[in-house]
Amino acid sequence: MKNTFSILLSFIFLVFMAACGNSGEKKDSGMMNTGDAAQKVYVAPGEYDEFYAFMSGGFSGQISVYGLPSGRLLKVVPVFSQDAEKGYGYNEETKPMLNTSYGFVPWDDAHHPELSQTDGVPDGRWIFINGNNTPRIARVDLTTFETTEIIEIPNSGGNHSSPFITENSEYVVAGTRFSVPFPQKDVPIDSYKENFKGALTYIKADEPGNMDVSFQILVPGYDYDLAHSGKGKSHGWTFFTTYNTEESHTLKEVNASQNDKDFIAAVNWKKAEEYLKQGKGKKMPANYMHNYYDEETHTATSTEKKEVTVLIPSECPGLIYYLPTPKSPHGVDVDPTGEYIVGNGKLSADLTVHSFDKMLTAIENEEFEGEVDGIPILKLDAVSAGTVSSGGLGPLHTEFDGKGNAYTTFFISSEVVKWKLGTWEVLDRAPCYYSVGHLMIPGGDSKSPWGKYLVALNKITKDRYLPTGPEMNHSAQLYDISGDKMELLLDFPTIGEPHYAQAIPADIVMKNSKKIYPIEENKHPHAVKNEKDVRVERDGNVVRVYITSIRSHFNPDNIEGIKVGDKVYFHLTNLEQDWDTPHGLSIMGARNAELLVMPGQTETLVWEPQKPGVYPFYCTDFCSALHQEMQGYIRVSPKGANVPIKWSLDGEE
């Protein structure tokens, strides 16, 4: 008996030890010096972060704005996806923003935020981002942090190598990741080599409201993966990576990985401008939308465009060259001087770096090894500046710190490698948790990076945070790169997928941030700027409610004479002119989202009442001490009833 007891006891002890051992075995956090790191990322309550970081929401379709170094979420800016929280894409004013040649498309896959630049330096006026699925590029105004413009890209599929702006925001670019028939037509898929083409598109970007496809270059049907525009001496050129130069159309994971080398396409867009002036551009029919949100009317309009100008390389010598680059290059990154063009061969261990100067010489000496559809292929030896033997696997993207160093992410070996430009020697490496895609250094793809921090934008999360079921937010990791060694400081989850990001010193942006929309500048056709002018008007079955909000009431707040079958437009003007005093509006049973109206703004909610009764409506944004009282009623009478239109506030009409 005693023996049995001691066996039992030792068994319990073993189980206990095992349990302890399990929980006690702490995973590797990646931190070197926790105390110091905490100090570096601590931003005291009420203090401001040093940088705004604009993170792509990836498949959320939005941009999320974070503060660095704290990793605090500041705002989610709705771009390509409807956002019920803000009424974006639900209210009448912003619905046209999501219009495409296919009609209303309420979602996209947002990939690369790109800040506007002046002389190669981010200037904080706008941030652009591409929609990959239904090819689009959006502009977000950084005085309001609102999406103000979206242009659709014709003749494109998978707008991935985009927007990658030029040095003075002349153009944003768009390359097709999935080549498609150009123009679209009904052909067998296995006629790929014959019928499928790629398009490299240049969109005029420097004037709000006037984004426009300036020209497209018709190129072989490869997959155009990423891009970067030249800077400094290489200003005037754009570099696009390609894969699938095999031109396969099925089981691409194998069939597009057969060629030892693919290409980086070097496009001389200044030359393109010359050819356009000479009339070399061919007008081709197309069908795409341009949507613009006017800040004074608070309303977006969608305009259809029917034509594009196309340049064909065989007719435009000197327009485009191919630089052979090993192993399906993914990212292509140009160093701050504009001399080095880094090809990140994603299926290899090494990075191939091309020299811009050598490229120009090779072009001059016609050191070609072949030609595709009139595009000369330069000899690799003639353009290569060097190779970085990294010791990692699966290089994807490179950014720069402005001190002569480059940082490259390796997806497969899950790390960031720091190396030196010119000598190509590896200086440091830091693990990422896990499988990093893009990386971001504030201004790290510009002429003057602010090389203090690096953010690794990871694709896989697994055990980094408290588990939240099968789906987890992707993680971003902040490193201090001010010293010789990279130091992991912070790890934070992001919305959707932090596909790519850009950051800029806060003082450049915050001084221009608007607090209100001046009501005297409101040119919305259905705005009501004075409580005396509120009214309800019927025209057939269309009823327009001209309603205002100010702390803490709607005017009117009692509405009668609405009938089943009516289409009721609530044009709500927020009369407030104080900072941070939005008012919301929601109506019981409205098959729609709320309105969230900023001070001085007008927005419209459409409601189609279905059943007679009296329905409450209320303010959704906790606006004041009497927010709970900010409510009203709408009476809905049966179809054909004789109840006259009537509106009032506190018994006064």
Add this chain to the structure above:
Amino acid sequence: MNVRAKIIMSISALALLLLFVTPLWRITLEAPQYPDGVSMYIWINKITGDTPHTLQNINILNHYVGMKYIEPDSIPELKYFPFVIGTMSLLGLLVAWKGKRSWVLTWLILLVVLCGLGLYDFYLWEYDYGHNLDPKAPIKVPGMSYQPPLFGTKMLLNFKADSYPYWGGLWLSLSIILAALSWYLAGVYKKSK
């Protein structure tokens, strides 16, 4: 009166005209949710704020406790004060030109009396705004009134109200001091003769 006294008297008279270019008084409300504070400026002819919308924002706050809307158009003083100041400035120049010492004293006393009346009037308006509350006000605190101080700082519920002279107040004081100086110098001059 000697020339120096006359010049100083003229400056005193002209200093009053500066009241047309700078506010006389400032009332600032401070609360945690108003990090920049809310400032209202009282001129001899208008009431303004930090932004064109400040008055609206103050009125929105005031309506919760039932205070009347501050509407500059309904305050008659803002219409006739400019004439009073303009007339005093003209009279002051006349006094300087005539150069009679007793006139300087009369003008000075008149100005001080007017200032006293102005302040009393300001107090009455503040009293009216602070005490004459709408009985239907949503927030009613028994025994509470919302009269801002004439000069100084006072807590009004969650707001700290600061009320102090602004640049215009300085010009007015300067005018009074200069007139007194002019009178004194004229006296010294008279004795020396």
